[in-house]
Amino acid sequence: MSESEYKLGIAQSLIGGGKVSRRDFIHLGLAAGLTVAAADRLFVSTARAEPMQGGFAKLGMAHGATTDSIDPAGYPDTFTQTAFSGSLSNSLTEVDAKGNVQPDLAESFETSDGAQTWAFKLRKGATFHNGKTVTADDVVTSLQYHMGKDTKSAAKSLLDSVADIKADGPETVVFTLKSGNADFPYIMSDYHLVIMPAKDGKADWASGVRTGAFVVENFQPGVSAKLKRNPNYFKNGKPYLDEVEFIAITDLAARMAALSTGEVDYIGRADLKTLGMLKRNPKVEIVEVTGYGHYTLPMNVTMAPFDNPDVRMALKWAINRQEIVDKIFLGHATVANDNPIAPAIKFAKDPQPQHSFDPEKAKHYLKKAGMENLKVDLSVADAAFAGAVDAASLIRETAAQCGIDVNVVREAEDAYWDNVWLKKPWCASYWSGRATADWMFTQAFAADSSWNESFWKNPHFNELLVQARAETDEAKRAAMYAEMQQLTHDDGGSIVLVFNNFVSAQSKKLAHGDVAPNWENDGLKMAERWWIATA
Amino acid sequence: MNPVARTVLQRLGLGLVTLFIVSIIIFSAIAMLPGDFAKATLGQSATPETVAAFQREIGIDRPPVERYFVWVAQMLHGDFGSSFASRTGYRRTVAEIIAPRLYNTMFLAAVTALIAVPLALGLGILAALYRNGWFDRLVNVATLTTISFPEFFVAYMLAYLVISRDTFIGSDFAQTLPHWLTVSLNWALNAVPKFPTLSNVNDQTPFWEHLWKVALPAITLTLVIVAHMMRMTRAAIINMLASPYIDMARLKGMSPMVIVLRHALPNAWAPIVTVVAFNLAYLIVGVVVVEVVFVYPGIGQLMVDAVKSRDVPVVQACALIFAATYILLNLLADIISIATNPRLLHPR
Numbered sequence: 036m037s038e039s040e041y042k043l044g045i046a047q048s049l050i051g052g053g054k055v056s057r058r059d060f061i062h063l064g065l066a067a068g069l070t071v072a073a074a075d076r077l078f079v080s081t082a083r084a085e086p087m088q089g090g091f092a093k094l095g096m097a098h099g100a101t102t103d104s105i106d107p108a109g110y111p112d113t114f115t116q117t118a119f120s121g122s123l124s125n126s127l128t129e130v131d132a133k134g135n136v137q138p139d140l141a142e143s144f145e146t147s148d149g150a151q152t153w154a155f156k157l158r159k160g161a162t163f164h165n166g167k168t169v170t171a172d173d174v175v176t177s178l179q180y181h182m183g184k185d186t187k188s189a190a191k192s193l194l195d196s197v198a199d200i201k202a203d204g205p206e207t208v209v210f211t212l213k214s215g216n217a218d219f220p221y222i223m224s225d226y227h228l229v230i231m232p233a234k235d236g237k238a239d240w241a242s243g244v245r246t247g248a249f250v251v252e253n254f255q256p257g258v259s260a261k262l263k264r265n266p267n268y269f270k271n272g273k274p275y276l277d278e279v280e281f282i283a284i285t286d287l288a289a290r291m292a293a294l295s296t297g298e299v300d301y302i303g304r305a306d307l308k309t310l311g312m313l314k315r316n317p318k319v320e321i322v323e324v325t326g327y328g329h330y331t332l333p334m335n336v337t338m339a340p341f342d343n344p345d346v347r348m349a350l351k352w353a354i355n356r357q358e359i360v361d362k363i364f365l366g367h368a369t370v371a372n373d374n375p376i377a378p379a380i381k382f383a384k385d386p387q388p389q390h391s392f393d394p395e396k397a398k399h400y401l402k403k404a405g406m407e408n409l410k411v412d413l414s415v416a417d418a419a420f421a422g423a424v425d426a427a428s429l430i431r432e433t434a435a436q437c438g439i440d441v442n443v444v445r446e447a448e449d450a451y452w453d454n455v456w457l458k459k460p461w462c463a464s465y466w467s468g469r470a471t472a473d474w475m476f477t478q479a480f481a482a483d484s485s486w487n488e489s490f491w492k493n494p495h496f497n498e499l500l501v502q503a504r505a506e507t508d509e510a511k512r513a514a515m516y517a518e519m520q521q522l523t524h525d526d527g528g529s530i531v532l533v534f535n536n537f538v539s540a541q542s543k544k545l546a547h548g549d550v551a552p553n554w555e556n557d558g559l560k561m562a563e564r565w566w567i568a569t570a
Numbered sequence: 571m572n573p574v575a576r577t578v579l580q581r582l583g584l585g586l587v588t589l590f591i592v593s594i595i596i597f598s599a600i601a602m603l604p605g606d607f608a609k610a611t612l613g614q615s616a617t618p619e620t621v622a623a624f625q626r627e628i629g630i631d632r633p634p635v636e637r638y639f640v641w642v643a644q645m646l647h648g649d650f651g652s653s654f655a656s657r658t659g660y661r662r663t664v665a666e667i668i669a670p671r672l673y674n675t676m677f678l679a680a681v682t683a684l685i686a687v688p689l690a691l692g693l694g695i696l697a698a699l700y701r702n703g704w705f706d707r708l709v710n711v712a713t714l715t716t717i718s719f720p721e722f723f724v725a726y727m728l729a730y731l732v733i734s735r736d737t738f739i740g741s742d743f744a745q746t747l748p749h750w751l752t753v754s755l756n757w758a759l760n761a762v763p764k765f766p767t768l769s770n771v772n773d774q775t776p777f778w779e780h781l782w783k784v785a786l787p788a789i790t791l792t793l794v795i796v797a798h799m800m801r802m803t804r805a806a807i808i809n810m811l812a813s814p815y816i817d818m819a820r821l822k823g824m825s826p827m828v829i830v831l832r833h834a835l836p837n838a839w840a841p842i843v844t845v846v847a848f849n850l851a852y853l854i855v856g857v858v859v860v861e862v863v864f865v866y867p868g869i870g871q872l873m874v875d876a877v878k879s880r881d882v883p884v885v886q887a888c889a890l891i892f893a894a895t896y897i898l899l900n901l902l903a904d905i906i907s908i909a910t911n912p913r914l915l916h917p918r
Contacts, residue, residue: 101667101872102655102879187608187623241660255670255772256655257875258867282770286862288726289768293865295733298768316737449878450603485618 090567091278092545094556095290097304099283101257106240107229108181108188113303113555116226118260118281121559124229124245127155127174127208128220130470130558132549134379136220140169140230140246140269144223149505150215155223157206161269163232164244171202176233180240190227192478192485215505217512218471226559248274248563257283262562275566294319294540300567301541303556307365313540324537325369326552327377327468327475330420332413332430333488335460336528340411344526345404350411351530352400353437354430355392360533362429363422368533373524375466375475375531379552382472382516386524397437408438411461415443418451419463426532427463457488464488468534470553472516473504480523489528496522544568578905585897592893593645593886597638600882606630607654607880628654630882641886651883664887668869670773672891675868678784678791679853686792687799687846694803694842699830701808713797725790725863729767732786735759769866787864791857795849802845806838813837840907847903855892 061071098112105119120126129139138144141155161169178200181188199211212219222228230246231238243251246269249262261280268274282299284290290302291309295316305313305321313319334341334350341347356370369378373390376383401409415427427443434441446455446462455462469475478484481500482492496519503515523529537555546568551558557565608624625631644651650664693713697706716724738744738759744752769783810816811834819833858870869888876884 100879101875101884102653102881104655104657104660104662106657106660184619185623187620187627189620191620241657253772253774255867256667257872258772259770282768282865284768284770284865286865289729289863289865292729292733293768295737296764296767298766315740317740 086272086275086546086566087568088272088275088566089277090275091280092276092301092562092565092567093280093282093299094561095282095284095293095299095302096556097285097290097302099257099281099285103256105243105251105254107227107231108186108190108240110189110226113559114260114281114283116554117303117556117559117561118262119251120226120229121247121556122249122262122279122281122562123243123247123251124231125247126225126228126230127223129224129560130221130551130553132551132558134381134470134552136224136470139224140174141223144220146217146219146507148215150217150219150507151212151505153210153212153219154203155208155210155220157208158269159206161246162267163246164250164265164267165232166267167232167244169230169246170205171208172205173233174208174230175200175202176236176238177231178228180231180238181227188227190225193222193225193227196477214501216473217504217507218473221470221474224470224553226554249279252278259283270563274563276562279562291540294542297542300545301539301561303537303539305538305540307367307538310365310367310538310540318543319540320543322537322539322541322550323367324550324552325377325379325534326537326555327380327470327534328537329371329375329377329466329468329534330368330423330426330532331375331464331466331488332530332532333462333464334528334530335490337490338460340404340406340409341460341528343404345400346406346409347528348525349397349400349404349409349437349439350434351390352393352397353434353439354390354530354532355433356532357391358433359426359429363425364533364535367536367538369536371531371533373527373529373531374520375468375479375523375529376472376516376520377468377534377552380468380470380472380475382513384513384517384520386521390524392433394437397434397439401438408440410440410442412442412444412459414446414455414459414462416446416448416451416455416463418448419456420465420535423463457486464529467554472519473500476500476519476523477504479529480527491523491526491528493522493526496526574905574908577908578901581901581904585901588897589890589893593642593890594638596886596889596893597634597641600885601634603877603880607882628656641883645890650887653884654879654881664883667884668872668887668891671867671869671872674771674866675854675857675870677780678787678857678866678868679850681781681784682788682791682795682853683850685788686795686849689792690796690799690846691803691842693796694800695807695830695835697800697804698807698811698834699826701804706804709800713800716793717795717797720859721790721794722859722863724793725786725860728765728786728790729863731759731762732765732767735762735764767864769864771867784866787857787860787866790860790864791853795852799842799845799849803838803842806841807834810834810838836910839910843903843906843910844900847899851896851899854895 064073065071096114096117099114103115105123107120110116110120125140127139127141128136131137140158140161142158144153144155146153157169157171157174163169178194180186181190182194182197196213196216197210198213201209203209210219231240232244233239248265248268250265252261252263254260259280259282261278263278264274264276284293284302287306291306291313293299294302295313297318310321314321334347336342336347351373360366360368360370372385374386378385413427413430415423417423424445431441431443456464466479469478477500478486479488480491480496481487482497499515499519503512503519506512506515539556544567545565547557547561547565551560606625607628607630608621641651650668653662653664653667656662693709697709700706739756765785766783767786769787771780771783775783807830816829816833819829857868858874861868861871869891873885873888876888
């Protein structure tokens with residue numbers, strides 16, 4: 036290494052702190068034999084890779100309604116989730132960019148007693164925005180807020196498996212579960228389960244005093260939320276930004292326009308149809324993450340004709356998933372295989388064979404079911420997922436070639452989840468996915484789950500679910516989950532069409548590390564994790 | 571009793587009756603909507619127990635007739651009630667939710683009206699003055715074109731124009747054009763002020779910034795409403811110009827401008843004012859599309875939001891405000907047409 040190369044190396048390490056100017060760096064680069072353009076590129080990429088302190092980011096969210104509040108019993112969509120769960124608050128754990136669970140407000144967690152008892156040790160010195168130390172009592176009351184008969188929390192069913200929570204001294208919280216669950220720390224990362232200060236034995240959510248990286252400065256429901264940096268945040272150096280403003284821009288075209296004109300630095304859920312035009316803008320880049328979210332077509336297996344597994348199989352072979360990915364999601368999705376566990380999740384296994392469009396196989400299974408042809412209704416609306424109606428039309432075309440007459444019923448978008456989902460025999464549905472196989476299966480496939488959207492009650496599957504949950508031997512668990520995924524693939528009532536990508540777009544001013552796949556907007560924690568690069 | 575005062579009182583009384591009937595219609599229409607707030611809020615995560623807990627808290631488990639009378643009684647006391655988004659110990663009144671939105675809507679309507687009404691009247695008078703000439707045709711064609719496009723299209727085109735300021739020169743389209751055309755188009759685009767395409771304002775936005783941010787929505791709405799008012803002005807004046815007393819004025823040798831302004835216009839106010847009132851009402855109750863495109867937090871968006879989430883008290887209050895706006899503006903139009911027309915003032 037020559038002397039100038041050595042100097043360049045040192046200079047590179049100083050860029051992040053802003054100690055070397057662009058001009059000086061290019062001079063050094065020239066001395067080391069780089070061209071001006073190459074040195075400049077190196078400067079920009081290095082500067083973007085090192086987190087920088089300071090700055091104000093405006094983030095355009097795809098949701099936001101006047102009924103939004105900071106109450107963690109709600110948090111219906113990405114606006115409240117990103118602003119109030121991911122930025123204002125912390126849960127006990129979080130999920131990192133690799134999909135692994137990490138301690139957040141907890142410092143560590145350990146289990147005993149066949150994964151039935153879990154002890155979470157709180158981080159020392161973590162305080163609320165008002166300076167109060169976070170104690171085990173705060174954690175207990177915060178979680179109890181989502182439990183019990185009178186709770187209105189959407190996370191109630193998530194905590195059904197918890198038999199008892201108690202504080203063991205000021206820094207340890209002990210959970211006793213009804214049955215063992217080796218993945219319990221993942222559940223504690225849920226965005227509803229944020230820690231709030233206890234006040235008179237009740238969780239105080241209304242004051243907005245939480246533990247997170249940011250403090251609310253101004254919040255207008257359905258319009259915007261402005262948050263400023265919490266100087267006493269317990270994570271070293273974080274957050275990088277001084278201020279963030281979340282702006283509700285529910286209109287797709289308006290969101291794209293706002294990013295193009297630089298009025299916001301980031302938009303969630305970019306418009307796939309005009310993404311090509313946005314890419315031409317030199318100041319903008321696209322971030323695409325294959326998450327856990329997936330689009331399904333659940334069939335009610337308690338109703339004819341879906342009570343016949345061969346009919347279900349015939350339909351699974353009568354759909355051209357690749358065409359749906361290409362034509363409706365314009366390539367921003369991955370073909371799924373009637374298995375709700377995304378490839379990035381631990382214990383995911385692709386069941387064989389891959390279900391694709393095969394009229395011969397579809398006809399074969401139809402014949403096996405004792406039918407020559409079949410007529411079924413498919414109830415859809417774009418409220419289930421954007422593109423559901425178009426996808427159903429494609430399915431009608433391909434199914435017709437298999438002797439299946441799919442009658443596409445276009446339902447009202449309004450109150451879709453109320454009137455269609457879990458009510459109509461075959462409909463469209465959306466899952467944002469869960470971080471573990473157990474969590475996903477327990478919520479959408481377990482026999483006793485109120486969201487078991489296909490009413491599928493396979494005894495062997497449900498036995499395995501309970502066994503695998505408490506099993507601590509990784510190899511045995513993997514085998515059990517593989518078998519369960521095969522069962523949903525072969526026998527299950529849900530057609531899992533595609534895994535959708537999170538497609539967002541941002542100004543090149545913003546920089547970040549690897550993006551977490553568990554939720555949108557970098558696992559909802561973009562405000563804490565992202566920074567503004569100088570270049 | 572003064573006939574104007576009597577008419578006004580009569581109209582006010584009728585307005586109140588209308589408002590009462592409207593309140594019944596609003597209430598029953600909303601009661602008939604499928605789904606309810608608890609389920610809409612919880613969405614996919616609604617379970618029977620959480621839904622029941624919600625319904626108990628916001629009181630929609632009680633019979634509808636009882637709820638209607640409670641609502642009307644509250645309204646008569648000036649209390650619009652609480653939004654369903656309220657929680658125990660955290661009351662959000664409908665009034666506090668609606669007030670900033672109503673202010674924003676009024677602000678946009680006022681700005682638009684200040685541009686559009688004088689513009690439409692001026693253009694209408696000039697068009698009547700130079701009727702059937704090239705100016706008349708030009709104005710007619712231009713305003714008819716802008717009114718023929720749906721308002722969201724006009725809004726998106728304006729937003730696109732602002733975006734093209736920066737991106738046009740680098741686009742493929744610009745490369746295919748001859749060089750001189752590209753340069754002059756780019757020059758023209760750069761003459762467009764860099765209006766914000768995002769009109770998000772909040773209660774801390776200073777006045778001038780607010781004004782700057784509503785530029786695009788105001789221009790869009792102006793383009794949409796000018797044609798109606800302008801054509802009515804023109805038609806009403808031309809109609810008057812056929813009357814014998816105008817011929818008299820002409821024979822006296824008065825200039826066309828004086829004839830139109832002094833003789834024709836005063837008698838043409840009635841139809842013009844009616845159309846202006848109609849368009850002003852539209853500016854308050856009908857601009858939801860423009861609000862959505864420019865992300866402007868007005869009352870239209872609030873109502874759509876509230877309908878989606880079944881926040882019934884907010885929907886009811888918005889609907890009543892809209893009804894009251896129509897009734898008041900039409901009343902105002904009637905009064906003005908009576909006051910400017912002696913024949914209506916002293917009916918035989």
